[in-house]
Structure formats: C-alpha cells, structure tokens
Amino acid sequence: MSNRRLLVFNILRGVAAIMLALAVAAVFIFLTSKEPLTAMKYLLLGPLVSFKATGLVFNSTGLFTILAAMIPTIFTGLAVCVMFSANQFNLAGEGVVMLGGFVGALCGIYLKINSPLHPVVCVLVAAAVGGVIMLIPALLKVKLGASEMVTSLMLNYIIMFVVLHFLNYNFADRTKGSTQTYPILDTARIPEIIANGTKLTWGFVIAIIFVVLVALFMYRTKWGYAIRMIGINQSFAKYSGMQVGAMIVLSQVIGGVLSGMGGSIEVLGRFNSFLWKELPGYGWAGITIAILAKNNPIFVPFAAFFIAYLNKGCQQMATYSDVPSEMIDIIQAAIFLFFAAEQFLAKYRQKIVVKNTQMDLANQAKAAANAEGGSH
Amino acid sequence: MEQEDFVVQMKGISKVYPNGIAANQHVDFFVRKGEIHALMGENGAGKSTLMKILFGLEEPTDGEIIVNGEQVHLTSPSVAISKGIGMVHQHFMLVPSLTVAENIVLGMAPKKSGIIVDYKKAVEITEENAKRFNLLVDPNAKVMDIPVGMKQKVEILKALVRGARILILDEPTAVLTTQETGELFKELVSLKEQGFTIVFISHKLNEIKQITDRLTIMRNGKSMGVYETAGISEAEISRLMVGRDVVLSVQKEKSKPEGSVLKVRDLEYTNKWNKKVLDGVSFSVRRGEILGIAGVEGNGQRELVEMLFSLNVPDAGTATVNGENILQTEQRAIREKGVSLVPEDRMVYGIAGPATIEENVISDRYSKKQFNKGALFNVKGIHSESDHLIADYRILCKSRKQQVKMLSGGNIQKVVVARELSSKPKLIIADQPTRGIDVGATEFIRAKIVELSRAGAAVLLVSADLNEVIELSDSLIVMYGGKIVAYFDDTSQLDDMVMGEYMLGLKHQTDEEIRRVCYE
Numbered sequence: 038m039s040n041r042r043l044l045v046f047n048i049l050r051g052v053a054a055i056m057l058a059l060a061v062a063a064v065f066i067f068l069t070s071k072e073p074l075t076a077m078k079y080l081l082l083g084p085l086v087s088f089k090a091t092g093l094v095f096n097s098t099g100l101f102t103i104l105a106a107m108i109p110t111i112f113t114g115l116a117v118c119v120m121f122s123a124n125q126f127n128l129a130g131e132g133v134v135m136l137g138g139f140v141g142a143l144c145g146i147y148l149k150i151n152s153p154l155h156p157v158v159c160v161l162v163a164a165a166v167g168g169v170i171m172l173i174p175a176l177l178k179v180k181l182g183a184s185e186m187v188t189s190l191m192l193n194y195i196i197m198f199v200v201l202h203f204l205n206y207n208f209a210d211r212t213k214g215s216t217q218t219y220p221i222l223d224t225a226r227i228p229e230i231i232a233n234g235t236k237l238t239w240g241f242v243i244a245i246i247f248v249v250l251v252a253l254f255m256y257r258t259k260w261g262y263a264i265r266m267i268g269i270n271q272s273f274a275k276y277s278g279m280q281v282g283a284m285i286v287l288s289q290v291i292g293g294v295l296s297g298m299g300g301s302i303e304v305l306g307r308f309n310s311f312l313w314k315e316l317p318g319y320g321w322a323g324i325t326i327a328i329l330a331k332n333n334p335i336f337v338p339f340a341a342f343f344i345a346y347l348n349k350g351c352q353q354m355a356t357y358s359d360v361p362s363e364m365i366d367i368i369q370a371a372i373f374l375f376f377a378a379e380q381f382l383a384k385y386r387q388k389i390v391v392k393n394t395q396m397d398l399a400n401q402a403k404a405a406a407n408a409e410g411g412s413h
Numbered sequence: 414m415e416q417e418d419f420v421v422q423m424k425g426i427s428k429v430y431p432n433g434i435a436a437n438q439h440v441d442f443f444v445r446k447g448e449i450h451a452l453m454g455e456n457g458a459g460k461s462t463l464m465k466i467l468f469g470l471e472e473p474t475d476g477e478i479i480v481n482g483e484q485v486h487l488t489s490p491s492v493a494i495s496k497g498i499g500m501v502h503q504h505f506m507l508v509p510s511l512t513v514a515e516n517i518v519l520g521m522a523p524k525k526s527g528i529i530v531d532y533k534k535a536v537e538i539t540e541e542n543a544k545r546f547n548l549l550v551d552p553n554a555k556v557m558d559i560p561v562g563m564k565q566k567v568e569i570l571k572a573l574v575r576g577a578r579i580l581i582l583d584e585p586t587a588v589l590t591t592q593e594t595g596e597l598f599k600e601l602v603s604l605k606e607q608g609f610t611i612v613f614i615s616h617k618l619n620e621i622k623q624i625t626d627r628l629t630i631m632r633n634g635k636s637m638g639v640y641e642t643a644g645i646s647e648a649e650i651s652r653l654m655v656g657r658d659v660v661l662s663v664q665k666e667k668s669k670p671e672g673s674v675l676k677v678r679d680l681e682y683t684n685k686w687n688k689k690v691l692d693g694v695s696f697s698v699r700r701g702e703i704l705g706i707a708g709v710e711g712n713g714q715r716e717l718v719e720m721l722f723s724l725n726v727p728d729a730g731t732a733t734v735n736g737e738n739i740l741q742t743e744q745r746a747i748r749e750k751g752v753s754l755v756p757e758d759r760m761v762y763g764i765a766g767p768a769t770i771e772e773n774v775i776s777d778r779y780s781k782k783q784f785n786k787g788a789l790f791n792v793k794g795i796h797s798e799s800d801h802l803i804a805d806y807r808i809l810c811k812s813r814k815q816q817v818k819m820l821s822g823g824n825i826q827k828v829v830v831a832r833e834l835s836s837k838p839k840l841i842i843a844d845q846p847t848r849g850i851d852v853g854a855t856e857f858i859r860a861k862i863v864e865l866s867r868a869g870a871a872v873l874l875v876s877a878d879l880n881e882v883i884e885l886s887d888s889l890i891v892m893y894g895g896k897i898v899a900y901f902d903d904t905s906q907l908d909d910m911v912m913g914e915y916m917l918g919l920k921h922q923t924d925e926e927i928r929r930v931c932y933e
C-alpha cells in the first residue's frame with residue numbers, strides 16, 4: 038500500500054486542523070475587534086513579516102526570535118514526552134525549569150572556570166539538580182503510591198518559593214533596583230550563533246541534538262522501550278519482568294534533567310543575571326507541546342515552533358490592535374480540539390485506504406492469474 | 414429463489430480497515446428467523462468484523478443490510494439495538510468495579526427523580542429478567558468477583574434487557590468449562606424456543622454440531638458458503654475453514670519424567686471474602702512431563718497460577734523452581750529462573766494493545782545481550798526475532814509493525830503464546846493456552862507444547878477444556894474447593910465421566926493416593 042499518500046494526508050490533516058483553529062480564532066476576532074483585519078494580519082503574518090510602506094518584507098530577525106523562543110520549550114516538551122510516555126503525569130517541569138535556571142546562574146556567577154567548559158559545567162549541574170529534585174515525586178509514587186500529579190504540582194510552588202527565598206536573602210545584588218543576582222560571568226554565557234541580539238544561542242543547536250538523543254532513547258534503547266510499555270500497560274510490563282518501579286523513577290528523573298537543562302540554557306543564553314520572580318511558564322508550554330507532538334520527540338521542535346509562532350503573533354496582535362493577547366488561549370484550545378480529534382477527516386482518509394487496498398487486491402489477483410497463465 | 418423467512422440479510426459486505434486490511438470481501442450472510450446460526454472460520458477470517466458491522470460498531474465499506482425485511486443503516490450500536498440486535502463480544506465489555514445490576518442497566522439506567530440512578534430498580538430489572546430468561550445471576554455481586562461463566566450470562570442479559578431479538582455471541586464458550594457450556598447451551602436452546610435468533614461464533618466443532626441449525630464458513634475474508642449443520646461432517650467443516658485436513662488428537666510419545674522442576678508445598682490462601690481458595694495444595698511438576706490441572710473454574714486454579722508468578726501473595730506454603738523460591742519475588746527473577754506463563758486473561762497481562770507485534774513479542778527478552786548493541790537496541794536482531802515468531806506461530810498480520818489490538822482475537826492469543834513458548838523455558842505455566850484459537854492453530858500449539866516438554870521442559874497446564882487437559886497431559890490433578898482431590902499418573906485410560914465426579918466434588922481419592930504427586 039502506498040504509505041506516501043497516507044503521510045501526505047497526515048501532514049495535510051495537521052495543516053487543516055491549524056487552519057480550522059485559526060478560522061475559529063478569526064470568528065472571535067471579528068466578533069470582538071473594531072479592526073479585525075489589522076489584528077488578523079499581525080496574528081498570522083506579524084511574526085515573520087514586517088509591514089513596510091513599500092509592502093511586505095520578510096523579517097529574518099523575527100525568525101531568529103522565534104527559534105530562540107523555542108530553546109527552553111523544546112527541552113520541556115521533551116521532558117514531558119518522556120514522563121507522559123511512562124504514563125506519569127508529572128507537572129513539575131515548570132518548577133524545575135526555574136530551579137535549573139537559578140542553579141545554572143549561580144554556577145555562572147560563583148564558579149570561576151576560565152574556559153569554554155564553564156557553561157557546560159553550569160548546565161550539567163543544573164541538569165543534575167533537576168534530576169535529583171524529580172526523585173521526590175517519583176519516589177513518593179513508587180514507594181508510597183502518592184499521585185505524582187498532585188505532588189509535582191505542589192513541588193512547583195515549593196521550588197518557586199525556595200528559589201525566591203534564596204534569591205532575596207542570599208544572592209541578591211543589593212546595588213540593583215530590582216531583585217536579581219549578581220551578573221553572570223562572561224565565561225559562563227552561552228553565545229549567540231550569529232551575534233545579532235536575537236538571543237538565538239548555541240542552545241538551539243543543543244536542543245535539536247537532544248531531540249535526536251531523546252528520540253533514540255525512547256525508540257532505540259531498552260530503557261525507552263520499557264518506559265513506553267509501562268505507559269501502555271503496567272500490568273503487562275510487570276508480568277513481562279520489567280523493572281516497573283525503577284523505570285517510573287527513571288522517566289521522571291530524565292524529565293527533571295531535561296527541564297533543568299532547559300532552564301539553565303535559557304538563563305545563561307538570554308539574561309545577564311537571574312531575575313525570574315515567578316514560574317516562567319515553559320513547563321506548561323512543554324505540556325502543550327508534548328500533547329501536540331503525541332509524545333513523539335521528533336515532532337517536538339515542530340510543535341515548539343508552532344507555539345512560539347503563535348505566541349509571537351498574539352503579542353504582535355495585542356501590540357498593534359485592540360485584541361488582547363489572551364486570544365492565544367482560545368486559539369490553542371481550538372487547535373487542541375482539532376488535533377486531538379482522531380476522527381477529523383477520517384472519512385477522507387478511509388477513502389484513500391479503500392482505494393489503495395482495492396488496487397492491492399486487484400494487483401494480487403492479476404499476479405495470481407499471470408502465474409497460472411504462465412504455468413500452462 | 415424461494416422467499417425464505419430471513420431476519421438478517423447481509424449482502425455483498427466488504428470492509429477495509431483504516432490500516433488497509435480487507436477483513437471482509439463481498440460476504441453474503443443470511444440468517445433465518447428463530448435459528449441458531451454458526452459463523453465459523455480461522456483466526457482472522459473476518460468473523461468478528463462481520464458481526465461488528467451487523468452491530469453497528471464498524472461501518473461497512475460496501476454492501477447492504479436488511480433486517481426484518483427493512484433496509485437499514487447501522488451507524489451505531491444504538492441503531493442496531495433499536496432494530497433488535499444485541500451482541501456479546503469476544504472480550505468482555507463489563508465494568509469490573511460495578512455490580513451485576515449496575516452493569517446490566519448501564520447506559521439505560523433507571524433514574525430516580527431524573528438524576529440519581531435508582532439502584533433498587535436496577536436490581537429489580539435484573540432479577541425479573543434473570544428469571545424470565547432463566548439466566549441466573551447475582552445482581553449485587555461486583556463483576557470483578559464473579560466467575561467468567563456468570564460474566565457471560567450478564568453479557569447476554571444485558572443484550573436481552575435492551576430488547577434484543579437477534580443475539581450475536583462472539584466465542585461465548587471460549588472461556589467456559591464443559592459444565593458451564595452445557596448450561597449455556599440449554600439457555601440458548603430455550604431462547605430459540607421463545608423465538609430468538611442466535612448467531613454463534615465458535616472454534617469448537619463439537620459445539621457447533623451440537624446446537625446450531627445452519628452454519629456459514631468464512632475464509633480469508635470471504636464466505637465459503639452456508640450449510641445445514643446436519644448435512645456436514647466435522648472433517649468437512651475444518652477442511653472448508655482451513656483448506657486441509659486437521660488432526661486434533663495429539664501425537665505424543667510416552668513421557669519420561671525425571672527430577673522435579675516445580676515443587677509446591679502446602680500452599681494456603683484465603684481471599685478477601687474469607688473464602689479458603691487454596692487449602693494445602695502440594696504437587697510437583699517434573700522435567701519432561703505435562704501435568705494438567707482439571708477442575709471447574711473457581712476452584713483455586715486461577716489463584717494458584719497467580720501465586721506461582723508472584724502476581725498474588727499466599728498466606729502460607731512454599732513453591733520452588735529447581736530449588737529456588739518463586740513466591741513473592743519479582744517477575745524478572747522468576748523469568749530468569751526459566752519460568753514462562755501464558756496468562757488466563759490475555760488482555761490484562763498478555764499484551765500491550767497499542768504497541769506493535771514486535772514490541773509485544775520481545776517484552777520478556779528485550780534486555781538480553783543479543784538484542785542490544787551497547788546502549789542501543791540491535792534493531793536487526795529484534796526484527797529477525799519477531800519475524801521468526803510471526804512466521805513460526807502463523808500470526809496473521811500485515812507486518813511486525815501492526816498494532817496488536819488490531820489483530821483478531823485468536824491472533825492476539827498467538828502473540829502471547831509465541832512469546833511464552835519461545836523463551837526456552839524450563840517451566841511453562843499455560844493457563845488456557847488455546848483459548849479462542851482456531852483448530853489449525855490449536856493443533857500446532859498443542860504440538861509445540863508436547864515438543865517442548867519432550868525436550869525437557871516441565872509444563873503445568875490449566876485448561877477449562879476437559880478434552881484438552883486429558884489429551885495433552887501426561888498426568889493430571891483435579892482441583893475442587895481449593896484442594897487437590899485426585900491425581901492420575903497416567904491419563905491414557907481416563908474417561909470424562911469419572912473425571913466429572915471428581916471435578917464436582919462427588920468423589921475424592923485418599924490422601925495417600927494424592928500425595929503421590931509430590932515427587933522429590
């Protein structure tokens with residue numbers, strides 16, 4: 038059967054889902070806005086296009102900014118993919134990103150390593166701390182049966198207040214007007230790929246490398262396999278002899294490592310010092326992304342791009358028109374609905390399949406007839 | 414053509430699944446009013462698919478359906494139900510945590526003042542219908558606590574309560590003991606006498622001969638014709654289904670057992686309803702021998718198997734494999750000792766439905782050296798392993814990448830059996846190994862079990878199918894009320910009647926005789 042047609046179909050289906058969602062958004066915009074066309078223009082094109090008097094001009098800075106915005110969310114998206122694959126609804130990615138950023142920044146401020154290894158060390162420490170902290174919900178789940186969803190959700194706020202406490206009382210730079218740490222040493226900064234101020238750092242390359250690594254891990258290693266099987270049917274995994282408890286812990290530790298990395302890479306790449314005063318939201322975005330990517334690491338960058346594009350479009354729309362940026366929630370919800378609806382366009386898909394199969398059957402019959410004819 | 418009294422006419426039905434499998438190809442299927450009509454065919458022939466179409470669960474790609482003379486479009490089960498069609502599925506569709514009564518009224522629940530489900534009413538409905546159709550069930554028991562035989566009745570009642578006049582039963586006897594089957598058949602015949610029409614799927618030829626009036630045979634998604642049951646022999650049926658002659662009697666040389674592999678001593682277990690389910694169970698299974706466990710379901714067999722795979726914890730007693738304890742340990746450790754298990758309920762333990770066939774057959778061996786290259790999987794090795802198993806065990810599928818849940822029921826069972834028998838086991842615990850498997854594949858699996866035992870494996874066989882235990886086992890124990898009540902060290906002279914008496918607890922051997930099964 039020609040799988041290519043089905044692949045094309047699946048891509049078209051995704052595009053159609055997005056179009057429909059945007060159509061829903063358009064309805065809302067037309068209902069609420071006095072200048073709907075301007076709003077739509079900025080929402081759809083704003084992220085990548087500048088509107089000049091001479092016409093539309095492709096805006097490469099816009100593209101760089103979008104790619105830069107994907108760096109932390111690719112990491113959190115991957116983290117959630119791994120944890121959700123094991124059927125562990127751990128939501129602490131959000132807090133761990135903040136913690137990772139904080140720890141990474143401290144390493145960048147206080148560790149004096151005068152070599153390109155400095156940021157590497159910072160990120161590794163942040164990753165390790167992220168992994169360790171995820172042991173809390175993981176072990177509570179495995180040893181005591183506590184719901185990881187509840188404990189991880191609470192963990193987010195504990196992490197936030199602990200980080201803020203240390204930031205305020207131990208590490209704040211009192212010479213600054215707002216609460217922030219001392220500046221991160223230059224040696225610890227993650228440089229931009231092209232120095233153009235868009236913050237598209239080498240972190241992006243690392244993120245893409247991790248997409249490949251996590252995909253390999255999930256689909257080409259025994260651990261990833263065990264994690265996925267546990268997520269599908271835990272009784273089956275146990276009966277098959279898999280180490281269910283260990284794998285549940287492992288999946289969440291990996292989630293923590295990835296989130297911690299994402300946070301530290303973001304802070305070391307984007308800021309001069311650590312200055313988050315609330316949860317940064319990348320963890321939540323990671324959940325959205327993982328769901329859009331159907332827990333498949335390979336799709337994470339695409340989903341992350343899409344979310345980043347949408348965010349930027351909404352910002353632009355809010356800046357240049359009267360539509361509030363909250364519109365993004367409505368659009369996201371609509372896209373979710375169409376993406377998640379398995380049956381969306383199923384009729385059309387079925388037609389393709391039937392056609393393919395009938396062709397196959399006809400070919401088989403012909404081949405059989407030929408074979409018979411030949412033997413006479 | 415002479416006008417006959419057909420309740421169901423399915424004409425030229427084709428079905429292509431979303432994965433491109435043509436499960437039905439121009440199938441004609443006509444059922445007369447008030448008959449018991451069998452639908453037969455190998456695993457994956459398309460029987461369940463055809464019935465799912467008739468029940469509105471799957472939409473046909475082509476063809477028309479006429480029910481009671483009226484052309485219908487069965488777009489959903491509720492439409493089918495409104496046309497008087499009811500179905501009992503191959504895999505149970507009950508909610509285990511709800512009571513029997515709740516399950517029966519599920520989705521049509523009688524409401525008290527609109528919102529609150531009226532439980533009393535539900536029990537009333539259940540009792541009334543149970544009496545009317547002579548299907549005795551306990552309305553207040555939770556479904557998870559009742560034996561499969563009763564679950565089957567609940568499923569049937571569920572369909573009848575919804576007004577079904579045409580009843581589709583997809584392999585209703587696969588999970589039943591001989592006694593339960595007998596009881597079910599009485600009930601079916603009485604339903605037929607009351608004017609109900611029954612479509613009956615089964616792989617057991619003797620059952621088909623026993624209660625059906627006509628039969629339709631399917632092969633590879635096509636109909637091979639419809640026959641009067643009285644006018645066709647079992648051999649002919651299987652030839653039409655399989656395309657060759659099938660020998661179901663097992664050819665095996667006499668076993669030469671030596672040295673115990675599994676030793677179970679004084680196993681005790683009282684379940685949470687304070688019922689003593691295992692009461693001092695002791696036996697041994699020796700190398701090269703197949704020890705069968707016969708017994709009516711619910712006499713401790715299931716719990717015994719659970720204990721032996723550490724899926725449950727006994728109150729007292731020991732069990733060792735080659736001298737090493739297997740109680741209350743990890744399944745990994747048990748498997749490392751060379752124990753494999755074909756579980757009774759394939760859907761719970763046996764498979765991960767949304768995963769591929771390949772992922773399912775390697776679940777017990779994926780961490781072995783031969784399937785790994787450094788940190789990564791040895792993809793080639795895994796592919797060749799799964800392709801081998803698919804070919805060896807004749808799993809009907811498109812490719813190793815097909816999701817297991819999209820296989821036919823019998824082929825799902827083959828996936829489980831393929832994995833469990835191919836791990837070079839020293840002890841095979843096979844709980845209903847051929848459940849739902851067609852005659853051809855049953856022959857093959859039985860031969861495989863014999864082959865493994867003759868090559869030195871110890872086999873513990875639990876089966877509700879009395880013929881199977883007697884034919885396949887070298888020696889046999891009978892369980893009743895959580896105890897071993899008889900031991901036969903040679904099955905070649907056994908007859909059903911004697912066995913029946915032991916199984917029903919009417920007779921038991923002396924302790925001395927029973928103790929002979931404890932070899933050192």
Ligand SMILES: Nc1ncnc2c1ncn2[C@@H]1O[C@H](COP(=O)(O)OP(=O)(O)OP(=O)(O)O)[C@@H](O)[C@H]1O
Pocket residue numbers: 430431432434435436454455456457458459460461462463503809810818819820821822823824849851
């Ligand atoms: N949901 C599904 N999606 C895709 N293919 C399916 C699905 N269900 C069944 N099939 C395929 O359709 C074919 C017929 O399956 P079906 O379940 O009708 O067989 P069956 O005759 O009931 O077999 P069995 O005796 O094993 O129950 C099989 O090849 C199976 O793999």
Ligand SMILES: [Mg+2]
Pocket residue numbers: 460461462503583821822823
């Ligand atoms: Mg079936």
